[in-house]
Amino acid sequence: MFELFDMIKENLPEVGYIAKKKIPQNKAKWKHHMWDGEDTLCRLASTGGLNIKRYESSDPSQGGSVCKMCRDNYEKRN
DSSP states (O other): OHHHHHHHHHHSOSSEEEEESSOOSSGGGOEEEEEOSSSBTTSHHHHTSSOGGGEEEEOGGGSSEEOHHHHHHHHHHO
């Protein structure tokens, strides 16, 4: 598992957003997750809730929405 996170750290910015590489036809269903350099703020990456190999750095301004759990956890941190 740690090897996977090392690979991700090399390929993703330190802090930002990740989303599935394949954009769905309906962009409203496209979910972006907040990435803190170690894990998604909703902890789905570390718990196996999402297949991180299918994700890449993303920009929520291109469509879709940000994961509600990521947003809530971000607000708790700040």
